[in-house]
Amino acid sequence: MQVSFFKKNFFTVIERSIVDENLIAIEKKEILQAYDFSAWKLTANSKLTQIPSLSERENKMCELKKKHNSPFGICVTTADDVKIASKYASFLYIPGEFCRQADVLAEAKNAQIPLVVEKGVFLAPNDIKRLCEKIQGADFCLVECGSANGYSDSILDPRSLMLMQQNSSCFGISLSDLLSPEGTHYAHRPQWLGNHEFMKAFIKTGKAFQASFYVTKNNAHDQFNAEQILEMVR
Amino acid sequence: MQNKIYAGNWDGEICKGVYLSEQRPLIMAGPCMLETRELGFEMAEFLKNKCSKMNLPYVFKTSYDKANRTSSNGVRGPGFEKGSQWLREIKEEFGVPILIDVHTPSEAIQAAQIADIIQIPAFLCQQRELLAAAASTGKTIQVKKGQWTSAQEMLEVAKYLVEQCGNPKVILVERGTNFGYNNLVVDFRNLVDMKKFGNAVVFDATHAVQLPGAGDGKSSGLRDMVPHLVKAAVAVGVDGVFMEVHSNPAQALSDADTQLSPKAAELILEDICRILERV
Numbered sequence: 001m002q003v004s005f006f007k008k009n010f011f012t013v014i015e016r017s018i019v020d021e022n023l024i025a026i027e028k029k030e031i032l033q034a035y036d037f038s039a040w041k042l043t044a045n046s047k048l049t050q051i052p053s054l055s056e057r058e059n060k061m062c063e064l065k066k067k068h069n070s071p072f073g074i075c076v077t078t079a080d081d082v083k084i085a086s087k088y089a090s091f092l093y094i095p096g097e098f099c100r101q102a103d104v105l106a107e108a109k110n111a112q113i114p115l116v117v118e119k120g121v122f123l124a125p126n127d128i129k130r131l132c133e134k135i136q137g138a139d140f141c142l143v144e145c146g147s148a149n150g151y152s153d154s155i156l157d158p159r160s161l162m163l164m165q166q167n168s169s170c171f172g173i174s175l176s177d178l179l180s181p182e183g184t185h186y187a188h189r190p191q192w193l194g195n196h197e198f199m200k201a202f203i204k205t206g207k208a209f210q211a212s213f214y215v216t217k218n219n220a221h222d223q224f225n226a227e228q229i230l231e232m233v234r
Numbered sequence: 235m236q237n238k239i240y241a242g243n244w245d246g247e248i249c250k251g252v253y254l255s256e257q258r259p260l261i262m263a264g265p266c267m268l269e270t271r272e273l274g275f276e277m278a279e280f281l282k283n284k285c286s287k288m289n290l291p292y293v294f295k296t297s298y299d300k301a302n303r304t305s306s307n308g309v310r311g312p313g314f315e316k317g318s319q320w321l322r323e324i325k326e327e328f329g330v331p332i333l334i335d336v337h338t339p340s341e342a343i344q345a346a347q348i349a350d351i352i353q354i355p356a357f358l359c360q361q362r363e364l365l366a367a368a369a370s371t372g373k374t375i376q377v378k379k380g381q382w383t384s385a386q387e388m389l390e391v392a393k394y395l396v397e398q399c400g401n402p403k404v405i406l407v408e409r410g411t412n413f414g415y416n417n418l419v420v421d422f423r424n425l426v427d428m429k430k431f432g433n434a435v436v437f438d439a440t441h442a443v444q445l446p447g448a449g450d451g452k453s454s455g456l457r458d459m460v461p462h463l464v465k466a467a468v469a470v471g472v473d474g475v476f477m478e479v480h481s482n483p484a485q486a487l488s489d490a491d492t493q494l495s496p497k498a499a500e501l502i503l504e505d506i507c508r509i510l511e512r513v
Contacts, residue, residue: 042360044390049398051363053339077361078338097357100302101337102310120357122381124415127304127447134306148382148412 005091005114006141006170006212009071012233014116014143014172015226016075016093016217019060025067031226032213034073034093034116035064041097054084061088073116079107086111096120096145096177105134115140118174118215121148125160132167142168143215145177154178156202161209172213173206175199175229199224203232238473241392241432242402246473248374249331249350252291254405254434259506260291260474262333262351262436263499265481266489267311268296271320276481278324280496288507293351294324295333295476300488302337302357305451309487314341318348333376339367346371356380356409356441359391369399376405378438381412381446385427392433407476408467409438416448420463425470436474437467439502440492455492457483461502468509475506 011032017023018036026033037057039048054061054076061074061084071090076082077098085092092111096118098104108115115138119128128142142164146154156178164171179198206214214233216226224232238255240246246254254260263281268274278294285292298317300310311317321332331350336342342364345352352368354361356378368375375395379388388406395404406428410418420442428435439460448454464475480486480493494502 038363040362042362042365042391042394046362046390046394047398048362049366051366053363077363080338080340097361100304100357102301102303102306103337122357122412122446124447126415130305130447130451147415151382151384151386151411154382 002139004139004141004169005071006139012213013226013229014073014093014213014215016176016215019057019064023060023064025064025069025072027068027070028226030230032071032073034075034091036075037061038077040075040077041095054081058084061085064088076104076108079103082107082111086113089113091116094118096123096143099123099131102134105131109135109138112138114138116143116172117141118143118145119160119164121145121154121177123147125157125163128160128163128167140168141212142171143174144171144211145174156205158205158209161205161211165209170212172215173202173211174215175202175224176215176217178202199229200232203229239432240402240434241404242396244402244404244434246434248291248293252293252331254473255291256471256473257510258290259468259472259510260293260436261285261503262293262295262474262476263479264295264333265486266297266478266493267300267309267487268298268317268320269311269487271323273481274320274324275327277479277496278328278330281479281499282328282330284500284503288503290503290506292330293333294321294328294330295353295478296321297335299337299341302355303488304447304453308452314344318344321348336364336368339363342368342371346373349373351376351405354378359383359388362394365391365395366399369395369401372401372403374403374405375401376407376436378407378409378441379411379424379428381410381418385424388424388428389430389433392428392431405434405436405474407436407438408442410442410444412446416445416454418442418444418446420467422466422470425467425472429471434473436476437464437472438476439464439467440476440478440489440494443492444489445491449491453489453491455489457492457494457498460492460494460498461505464502465505465509468506469513471513477502
């Protein structure tokens with residue numbers, strides 16, 4: 001039996017980075033990079049309307065592949081993205097909003113490349129197994145991003161962690177999503193933003209459920225960076 | 235009937251002579267999935283006739299590709315080629331505008347060939363590429379509010395479409411908010427909040443009663459609650475009401491627990507007229 005990519009490659013953190021023109025390959029020990037080539041998610045006061053497709057950024061991907069010595073991932077949001085990204089990436093990263101999109105998941109599975117799939121904040125723990133059924137046979141791991149709890153809030157539900165443990169060979173926890181759901185920035189609870197104690201609590205919970213890694217976004221507001229997370233995990 | 239100017243100076247016209255309006259809300263109704271040509275014809279004819287009788291403007295809604303079913307075993311529908319052909323025939327036969335949902339930028343461009351309203355599903359409501367592609371078609375763009383998003387975040391979506399993409403023909407839809415797992419509640423404050431800056435707001439009556447994922451591999455729902463939620467939404471004030479109607483809901487290939495029978499839909503339309511008279 002083939003050993004999972006996620007077991008073979010020792011890492012503790014996946015860092016999500018948005019690619020700009022000046023990007024150079026980011027390589028850090030114990031940290032896997034997942035690159036986002038398009039700012040696909042609408043945030044407040046966005047003015048960007050001409051969004052280059054992945055095919056338009058193929059040169060950049062090719063350049064990245066040449067420069068990277070360690071494995072790296074590419075964020076995909078459509079079936080077409082999967083076809084292009086799988087030529088260059090070591091793994092594909094599927095954001096939670098797309099965890100039910102049949103075409104994206106089917107194409108990702110067919111690409112026969114390791115997959116990191118986030119659980120959408122709207123998905124009940126019991127539906128994790130439905131998500132896994134859609135990519136059955138692929139080498140995949142899941143990421144817990146919290147569960148929506150009213151507006152502008154998400155919670156870490158241990159029932160999700162238990163089901164992730166049961167349904168995938170390994171799983172991680174997205175600390176960025178738990179500490180600052182995008183587009184909200186905890187307007188009503190600013191003291192929660194990037195709270196050090198919460199961060200520790202999430203990591204401890206992750207350890208209790210044998211989470212294999214943590215996810216952070218290097219563009220998020222008031223966040224800890226990947227090295228700081230690594231330090232806390234140790 | 236044109237009675238309001240919406241954000242971006244839009245007069246609310248969906249297609250020639252069909253307008254959004256709080257006085258006579260636009261009814262967006264039809265089967266969840268375009269299972270067969272016959273089902274489409276039957277529902278379009280029935281709903282068009284009932285709406286005409288009650289002087290309510292009408293748009294035929296359906297999906298030819300359900301791309302985000304709960305389970306991998308879920309049926310997806312006839313697909314674009316067959317589905318768009320059937321919709322063309324329905325449009326020709328009954329003279330009704332068409333509403334279709336899309337899941338990718340290329341689907342949005344494709345759907346514009348037949349649709350008068352392009353709908354962005356709730357899960358994808360913040361996907362910038364999809365919003366920009368849909369807006370570029372010049373069609374009316376209807377965006378469902380994500381089950382986890384606040385009204386404030388939806389105002390950002392509307393602002394992006396109107397100000398950055400240059401398409402003022404935007405409708406925001408309330409369809410319920412996660413209330414724990416497998417349950418949605420409708421926060422009627424959203425109907426008020428999303429109208430800020432003059433946005434058009436529609437209430438999705440049949441998805442709002444869904445119990446997501448509660449049906450062992452599919453969504454369940456509380457169909458009996460639909461009339462009550464519609465009453466409240468119309469009383470608060472909406473520019474349209476969205477509902478899924480099937481000739482035989484129990485046998486429907488999707489959303490069987492929430493789609494309405496034609497009779498139930500007719501009673502709701504009558505209710506809407508009564509509430510409008512009262513408020």
